[in-house]
Amino acid sequence: MDDRALVRAIRAIIGTDATDDDCAVIDDGENYLVMSTDMLHETTDFPNGMTSWQMGWMAAAVTLSDVASMGAHPIALLLAVGVDRAERVEEITRGADDCCRAYGCRLMGGDMDAHTECTLVSTGLGRVSPECLVRRRGAQPGDVVAVTGIPGQAQAGLDGYKEYWEALVVPRPGVFEGQALGRAGATAMMDVSDGLSISLHDLAEASGVRLDVTESVIPRPEGVPAEDAARYALFGGGDFGLLFTCPESVFPIAGVDATGIGRVSAGSGVYLDGMALEKVGYSHYWE
Numbered sequence: 450m451d452d453r454a455l456v457r458a459i460r461a462i463i464g465t466d467a468t469d470d471d472c473a474v475i476d477d478g479e480n481y482l483v484m485s486t487d488m489l490h491e492t493t494d495f496p497n498g499m500t501s502w503q504m505g506w507m508a509a510a511v512t513l514s515d516v517a518s519m520g521a522h523p524i525a526l527l528l529a530v531g532v533d534r535a536e537r538v539e540e541i542t543r544g545a546d547d548c549c550r551a552y553g554c555r556l557m558g559g560d561m562d563a564h565t566e567c568t569l570v571s572t573g574l575g576r577v578s579p580e581c582l583v584r585r586r587g588a589q590p591g592d593v594v595a596v597t598g599i600p601g602q603a604q605a606g607l608d609g610y611k612e613y614w615e616a617l618v619v620p621r622p623g624v625f626e627g628q629a630l631g632r633a634g635a636t637a638m639m640d641v642s643d644g645l646s647i648s649l650h651d652l653a654e655a656s657g658v659r660l661d662v663t664e665s666v667i668p669r670p671e672g673v674p675a676e677d678a679a680r681y682a683l684f685g686g687g688d689f690g691l692l693f694t695c696p697e698s699v700f701p702i703a704g705v706d707a708t709g710i711g712r713v714s715a716g717s718g719v720y721l722d723g724m725a726l727e728k729v730g731y732s733h734y735w736e
């Protein structure tokens with residue numbers, strides 16, 4: 450079983466509204482509050498050679514990315530640290546704090562425990578005005594499909610391309626881009642943390658639309674053999690660009706470095722140059 454199947458089981462208990470987006474959305478009257486929590490641990494998320502500071506940075510970044518993907522401004526982050534060696538805690542905390550400060554957020558508490566495997570759980574809170582909130586479900590036929598940044602860099606780093614190691618271990622969440630996209634009228638948005646292909650599928654399903662994407666225009670890591678670069682860009686995880694849709698009339702959006710890669714139409718499924726695109730990406734599995 451993979452984590453998508455488990456989310457479906459959880460959805461049956463707590464509802465679609467609570468499980469459809471990168472964050473939970475809470476109506477606070479004047480604004481919406483958004484919240485996300487993410488767990489990272491050594492076996493599946495921290496490649497060999499990562500420093501404690503980088504682990505802390507990455508834990509904060511994945512959660513800031515979820516807040517960003519709603520068009521929201523991050524307010525506060527909490528970090529729970531399950532740690533094998535006590536002397537790691539300070540550097541982990543510095544990494545998370547540096548990441549928060551870089552994106553206008555504050556690390557405001559957390560929890561800790563002794564654990565055999567270094568495990569970090571970051572929980573973030575953000576705020577967004579109702580007209581700027583963007584969910585995964587709003588894509589409209591005729592909209593442009595676009596992505597920020599260059600998907601595939603983190604996977605290239607994981608596979609040994611040293612020039613992309615930094616992109617893998619110090620990921621940059623699209624906090625400022627997400628807010629600009631929310632203001633500009635993006636109709637649906639999510640981050641591509643699990644890979645572009647699987648994210649296109651998640652967005653298409655949440656919005657109840659069909660997405661058609663053109664392979665040749667998808668940005669991909671330079672300096673990598675062509676076949677690998679295309680595969681990394683479509684199926685590699687760990688990049689924190691934003692996948693979004695918006696009316697053609699507002700694209701491109703000032704201040705946001707994004708590439709138009711396709712179109713939304715009525716229907717269902719994701720098609721790459723007219724062929725069904727595999728729903729493959731970074732997933733967690735159970736026997």
Ligand SMILES: Nc1ncnc2c1ncn2[C@@H]1O[C@H](COP(=O)(O)OP(=O)(O)O)[C@@H](O)[C@H]1O
Pocket residue numbers: 456459467468469470471472473487515642643
């Ligand atoms: N254990 C859980 N209990 C409740 N909701 C969950 C759980 N795990 C994941 N979700 C929800 O399922 C959705 C997808 O989760 P996930 O794939 O982790 O998103 P992301 O890639 O943005 O971190 C989110 O809305 C998340 O809040």
Ligand SMILES: Cc1ncc(C[n+]2csc(CCOP(=O)(O)OP(=O)(O)O)c2C)c(N)n1
Pocket residue numbers: 487488492493494495496511512603607617642643686687688731
């Ligand atoms: C072994 C390994 N593979 C891939 C990555 C890149 N990576 C970093 S975070 C992440 C995905 C998790 O991000 P997030 O969306 O916060 O988690 P989810 O809840 O979707 O599992 C990936 C694939 C990594 N750090 N380590």
Ligand SMILES: [Mg+2]
Pocket residue numbers: 471514515518639640642
């Ligand atoms: Mg996400």
Ligand SMILES: [Mg+2]
Pocket residue numbers: 486487488
């Ligand atoms: Mg998650």
Ligand SMILES: [Mg+2]
Pocket residue numbers: 487511512515642
């Ligand atoms: Mg996440």
